[in-house]
Amino acid sequence: MGALREEDMTSALDTFPRLLLRNAAERGNHPAVREKDLGIWQAWTWAEAADEVRALACGLAAQGFRRGMHLAIIGDNRPRLYWAMAAAQALGGVPVPMYQDAPAAEFTFVLNDAEIAYAIVEDQEQVDKLLEAKATVSSLAYIYYDDPRGLRNYEGLVSIDALQALGRDYDRAHPGFYDTEIAAGDTDDVCVMLYTSGTTGKPKGVCHSHRAFIVAGGGAAEFDGLTDRDSMLSYLPMAWVGDHLFSYVQSLITGFTINCPESADTVLTDMREIGPTYYFAPPRIFENLLTQVTIRMEDASRVKQWLYAACMRVARRCGAEILERRPVPLHDRVLYALGDVAIYGPLRNMLGMSRLRVAYTAGAAIGPDLFRFYRSIGINLKQLYGLTETCAYGCLQPNGGVRLETVGPPAPNVELKIADNGEVLLRGAMLLKEYYKQPDATKESIDADGWFHTGDAGLIDAGGHVKIIDRAKDVGKLATGAIFAPNYLENKLKFFPHVKEAVAFGNGRDFVCAFINIDIGSVGNWAERRGLPYSGYGDLAAKPEVYDLVRQCVEQVNADLAVEPGLADSQVRRFLILHKDLDPDDDELTRTRKVRRRFIAEKYAVLVEALYAGRNVQHIDTMVKFEDGRSGMVSADLRIEDAKVLPAQSMKAA
Amino acid sequence: MASLPVQALPASKRLDEPPPAHTRIGPVILSVANISLDFGGVRAISDVSFDVREHEVLAIIGPNGAGKSSMLNVINGVYHAQQGRIRFKDREFAAMQPHRAAAMGIARTFQNLALFKGMSVLDNIMTGRNMKMRTGILAQALRVGPAEREEMRHREVVEHIIDFLEIQAYRKTPVGRLAYGLQKRVDLGRALALEPEVLLLDEPMAGMNVEEKQDMCRFILDVNEQYGTTIVLIEHDMGVVMDISDRIVVLDYGRKIGDGTPGEVRGNRAVIDAYLGATH
Known part of the structure; x- marks a missing residue:
């Protein structure tokens, strides 16, 4: 491999392992990831994270993991599982994150379809499910775990610690190996395989290139002016395209900090402690939060209930307008300012949203009233539209241009048109490379002109904003x-x-x-x-x-x-x-x-x-x-x- | 790229932390010999002897009023037996004292929870560390250096227990507001804070639903496996008992009528008679 080419490759920030190295070099002391453990937030800097990834990658290489192989990753959002993604990518392999709450029987299909031989999982629960699935998955040979609890008497498993120790030895014995592997990566290589949740039929493995996710993540980050000062709570399933884009991809692109909660039950408390500036949640989480607020208000004293109702009336009248800097009568502004001190501010604080600059929701249509509630108390909640097949990138609502019933205009570098039957079509670099081992399905969804058929029915309004009505087949x-x-x-x-x-x-x-x-x-x-x-x-x-x-x-x-x-x-x-x-x-x-x-x-x-x-x-x-x-x-x-x-x-x- | 040598999959034994020193069941750690206990004219326990081996899970079963809880109370010194002796770690006692039992490494949980309802989960478990606190009350109140360092050390132990029992979400919640199954878990956590060698559990699964029972079983087995803690438990759910115990002692009307592995006890005529009535 020529020296010139190698130099070109490392200077181009077109794969995720190279972005990781860039972050380690340029903002080595900036926190890359935090995790709450034993009641304390532990942080790893970009330099430390890069070092952990290097050890993990070399360990996998020592165990025979090769370019093009698939690595299953299963568990809650844990720093080491995110590092496992980067480690697989550094070796030219493909991480396959899987839904951690699925039973063993559902694992079997994906494990077989992706011919998984290597798996990195969080704990005993996932190990047990893999061992159960192993009976019908002949390829599965190597299982690594993060949390050793309860695994003392298991045979043939290796901890991530041990794997990294092995990797550090391997790295010393093979100097230059790791850098050569990263240099050999290409932006059009598959960087991740995400299985669609499959509302119909068996799940399909959606293969994305580094290029696709970098276009999607970079476009969205620029759109909202994200920097490495931002902070994100990573609590959604790692197998979901949303978490992959917002936690893994955008963090590597902009250098911002991701925060892993202590457990699934502590997300609310952890969010309040971290106070993220950037937040992403499907509508049902915003719904749950509002339900909790409503329940607690119903239990509050009469005076508080009255104050809440009065303030929310003001917010409904002018809150969203104030957020969008539209003209609002002076007396409403004064009332809103009072409400902000009495109700909206404390409410945002209670929800852990005091520092929030940008919040997105997607994954399902959000009820207009729900959407308006958050915007009216001063939270910049916006909608986006995207699918697993488009890196969750399609339409974004711009600041100041948010309309309740639309998902905004097409995002930068995305072409969008409506087909004759009302279906939304998308074109751009963020489209999937292919469905794994399903050329027919790929051909069916991407037509000869490169348009991806989303299966959603929608229309474009006079202002160029896109309105999604429903699934095309449901209407x-x-x-x-x-x-x-x-x-x-x-x-x-x-x-x-x-x-x-x-x-x-x-x-x-x-x-x-x-x-x-x-x-x-x-x-x-x-x-x-x-x-x-x-x-x-x-x-x-x-x-x-x-x-x-x-x-x-x-x-x-x-x-x-x-x-x-x-x-x-x-x-x-x-x-x-x-x-x-x-x-x-x-x-x-x-x-x-x-x-x-x-x-x-x-x-x-x-x-x-x-x-x-x-x-x-x-x-x-x-x-x-x-x-x-x-x-x-x-x-x-x-x-x-x-x-x-x-x-x-x-x-x-x- | 030259092909790399594939390193053989290392046996977990070599790469991981070394296996625990205790390779399961060890020698006898606690033995009770010829214990008899009377309350006035009522004989609660008569002439019961059994051994508890290090690292085992021993269940004491029997119908209501068989003397199970009394037996635990004798072991940790709440009741004093009229006859018999208790031997714990090579020291023999005619009667145990509760504080001495705690100091020597015997902790227990209670059938009817005895937690501080108004205090947080964290503080309740912290009270279990009381025996291990060395600095004085004044030093602690003023938060001087050694007291603060000690507190941090104890807090770390407590945090490990919270993590172990998966109750992070309730760290700051007053215990009185928790569901019953969770309170039982906190009770276990407080006993664990003593870092005991022997843990006496009095009906740890009473009043729980199936899911809570499963969780509790897993915690008990994990404590036993991870810390090597010897466990003596009273339980009514035979499914649970047969599943998790290494040995079972059966009491009936204050007498021991069976002692052995779950398989042996299941086939024991006297035990079947006691549970199903002699004329089944």
């Missing part, structure tokens, strides 16, 4: 011919803190019906305050009082829909409250908690039929899986109720 028509966008209805229902999930039916039917999942935290609290006894979820869900509560929510949504052009027919005529939570373990939701519409319609076909047949009670037996893998039957008699429907408002009234 249907009622028997009356009116448009039926189930996601849109469900999101409206889910904004109520009492409603956790909703599934709307109506395609090809005369009217719309819905399944509701109550939020046990919120409704439970509501029931306790009314002295309403209940034994568990199923019991609470069946209470007539709870049905009344939910009916009020449904009717309010109907009132909103009645005034929206073209959506009056989508009002929910009948609904029922499910006797169990919809659960990814029962395949009703994806791991990212999206409703699996078709599966639910089949599984609960009796209930759908009962809704449309006009029955008032329906018996159902349901199979459920428990956390330990066993399954059992739950049966219940569900009540079905009608909700009031308003006539469509005339155009004048709308």
Whole structure:
């Protein structure tokens, strides 16, 4: 390999291992990653992180890991698991992060599909699942773990510490090896393989190049002016494209600090302690946070409740406008300033959002009211649109140009157009290289002109902003011919803190019906305050009082829909409250908690039929899986109720 | 690029920390001999003897009123037996004293939790370190150097226990606000703070649901495995007992009617009679 070429390669910052070396050289003493351990935030600088990655990479090399091989990475967000990604990339290998909460049976498919021989995992839980999967995964040979707890008597495992010790010896014995490997990397090499959550069919391995993620991460970082002074909380699954872009990619590109929480249960406390400046969460997390705020306000004293309600009225009126620096009458400004001292400031502090400059949400449509709530208390929450196949990069809302119902204009370096059937098409360097071992699927989703077919239905408004309505295949028509966008209805229902999930039916039917999942935290609290006894979820869900509560929510949504052009027919005529939570373990939701519409319609076909047949009670037996893998039957008699429907408002009234 | 020599997968034994010195069950660490205990005219325990070996998990089972809790209370000195002797680590006692038991490395948890409800999880576990504090109350109040250093050392031990029991999210929560299963875990944490050699657990899984029981079992086995702590526990759930114990002692009406491995006890006629009634 010629000297000139090598020099070119190392000077070009076009792969992640090279970006890591750049960060170690240019901001060696700046914290790269923090982790809360034993109650204390431990930090590693970029120089230390680069050194850890080097040891890990050399250790893997000593164990026979080679260019082009795949490395499975499974666990919660841990510094060493992020380093494992960089280590694999440094050797020209491909990290394959996997969802840590999936059961062993779900691992098997991905492990086999990606021909995994090497895996780096967090702890005993993941080791156990891998050993269970190993029976059907012949390629799996090497397992490394981070946390030694409970693994003392296991044979044939190696700790990351030991692997790194091996790597340091190897590095001394093979000087120049590591640098040569990094120099041999190419920007068009595959840098990561992310499996899609698969709302339909088996998961597909999405292969991305270094170039794609650098374009996506760099574009977004520049768009929002991110610097190495920024700080991010890394708590979303490492297997999700969102975490990969925001925690791993952008941190390497800009040099900002990522923070790993102590455990999944401590995220809220940890967030308050760190006070990140940059934050990313799917809508359901913002929903949960708001639900908690609402619950706690309901428990507060009368005076506080009154103050909160009064301040939130002011915020609703002018908060978002002030954030966007639009003209607002002076007396509203004064009231907002007072509210900021009394409520918004402390509330932001309680949520750990005091230092937040930019927050994004994506992954599902966010309820407009929910979105407005955060913006109105001064949090710069914006929406973005992207898919696993586009490095989560497609559209971004610019500061000062945020509109509730759109996801913003196409991001820098992204081309976007709407196909004749209403489907959103994307083109640019951030597109996937291919689906792993599925050339047909690749050909199907990227057409001859290089446009990627997203499967989302959308439109571009007069201002050039993109509005995503629903999944293209979900959008249907009622028997009356009116448009039926189930996601849109469900999101409206889910904004109520009492409603956790909703599934709307109506395609090809005369009217719309819905399944509701109550939020046990919120409704439970509501029931306790009314002295309403209940034994568990199923019991609470069946209470007539709870049905009344939910009916009020449904009717309010109907009132909103009645005034929206073209959506009056989508009002929910009948609904029922499910006797169990919809659960990814029962395949009703994806791991990212999206409703699996078709599966639910089949599984609960009796209930759908009962809704449309006009029955008032329906018996159902349901199979459920428990956390330990066993399954059992739950049966219940569900009540079905009608909700009031308003006539469509005339155009004048709308 | 020249192909690299593939280093053979090292055996975990060589690369990892050396295996613990205790290779599971060791010699007898605690033995009770011919213990009899009366409350007035009621005989709670009569002439019971058994051994506890180092690093084992020993379960004491028996129907209600068989004298199980009394036996634990005799071992850690809450009750004083009228007859018999206790031998712990080569020292023999006619009667144990609670503070001496604690000082010698015997910790226990209680059937009906005895935690400070208004104090945080952290502070409750910290009270378990009380025996190990050396600096005086004045030094601690003034936070002078040695007291502060000592506090940091104890806090580190406590943090390891919090991490071990996975209760990081409740570190600062008052114990009274926690669910029952979590309170049991805190109780265990406080006993662990003593860094005991022998841990007496009085119905650690009473009143728990299936999931909480599974968690508790795992914690008990992990304590036993990771720290080599000898465990003596009373438990009613036979599934749990058969699963996690190395040996089982069976009491009935204050007498020992069985002693052996789970397999042996399961086949023991007297035990079956005691549990199912003699005329089954």
